[in-house]
Amino acid sequence: MSVVAPxxxxxxxxxDEVWSSLVGAPDELxxxxxxxxxxxxxxxxxxxxxxxxAMVSLDLGDPVVLAVTRAMLxxxxxxxxxxxxxxxxxxxxxxxxxxxxKSLMPGPSVLSLPVVFHGPVQVPSELAASTDLHLxxxxxxxxxxxxxxxx
Amino acid sequence: MKIVVxxxxxxxxQIVIRTLRQAxxxxxxxxxxxxxxxxxxLVQTEKPDLVLSDWNMPEMNGIDALRVLxxxxxxxxxxxxxxxxxxAMRQRAEQAGAAFLIAKPFTPEAFDDALASVGxxx
Numbered sequence: 001m002s003v004v005a006p007x008x009x010x011x012x013x014x015x016d017e018v019w020s021s022l023v024g025a026p027d028e029l030x031x032x033x034x035x036x037x038x039x040x041x042x043x044x045x046x047x048x049x050x051x052x053x054a055m056v057s058l059d060l061g062d063p064v065v066l067a068v069t070r071a072m073l074x075x076x077x078x079x080x081x082x083x084x085x086x087x088x089x090x091x092x093x094x095x096x097x098x099x100x101x102k103s104l105m106p107g108p109s110v111l112s113l114p115v116v117f118h119g120p121v122q123v124p125s126e127l128a129a130s131t132d133l134h135l136x137x138x139x140x141x142x143x144x145x146x147x148x149x150x151x
Numbered sequence: 152m153k154i155v156v157x158x159x160x161x162x163x164x165q166i167v168i169r170t171l172r173q174a175x176x177x178x179x180x181x182x183x184x185x186x187x188x189x190x191x192x193l194v195q196t197e198k199p200d201l202v203l204s205d206w207n208m209p210e211m212n213g214i215d216a217l218r219v220l221x222x223x224x225x226x227x228x229x230x231x232x233x234x235x236x237x238x239a240m241r242q243r244a245e246q247a248g249a250a251f252l253i254a255k256p257f258t259p260e261a262f263d264d265a266l267a268s269v270g271x272x273x
Contacts, residue, residue: 072162074169092160095160
């Protein structure tokens with residue numbers, strides 16, 4: 001059987017590495033939990049095209065977006081990052097997760113620049129979640145999906 | 152020493168600069184570029200000692216910036232700091248004339264090793 005997408009444990013290990021290196025407090029990342037609340041949702045996506053095609057999507061609620069941005073920029077806990085910084089930070093997270101996912105799969109393929117939405121991403125109808133990882137960080141939910149062509 | 156850090160993400164440029172400091176390389180002058188074209192311009196005008204560049208950027212990507220520099224006869228040490236660390240990408244980087252490729256996520260030790268490989272010391 002051919003490999004269609006990285007597994008949930010692959011993604012969980014990758015997220016642990018990203019948090020250890022760039023965000024901090026990887027021990028606070030826990031598996032499971034509900035999806036982030038749609039009313040405060042941010043989504044960051046990258047697409048991979050070529051021999052293997054996919055969209056990699058990160059969904060995070062406001063609390064995680066603010067905390068991640070603060071951590072990545074080295075801000076104090078009482079500093080509030082602006083929208084541009086939040087967009088930049090979670091776009092970069094999507095870029096890193098997407099680039100690492102791309103490296104796990106057959107190539108050659110091309111990684112897009114990240115796109116960040118303040119709200120849920122509209123997933124193209126031909127894509128379906130091959131891997132859907134629900135996590136929490138300090139108890140606040142986040143979700144990572146790898147969406148691949150369904151046919 | 153003078154180092155150009157090229158990345159379209161301001162957050163990532165700051166993380167790279169912070170990681171350089173954590174790796175003991177806080178004493179270097181750092182010049183920031185938002186894309187490959189700005190990096191090429193900075194190399195031509197500021198004569199830095201090293202370029203640390205993202206691969207995937209708007210306007211001009213990192214490998215095109217490297218090709219422009221090498222095409223102009225510029226042999227400045229050039230390393231990638233990118234989310235794509237596969238063997239295929241490493242080979243493409245090396246063939247284009249890059250000295251190293253640091254994959255994101257990274258550690259300060261990875262930076263220190265990479266910089267040491269091109270003779271840049273703390």
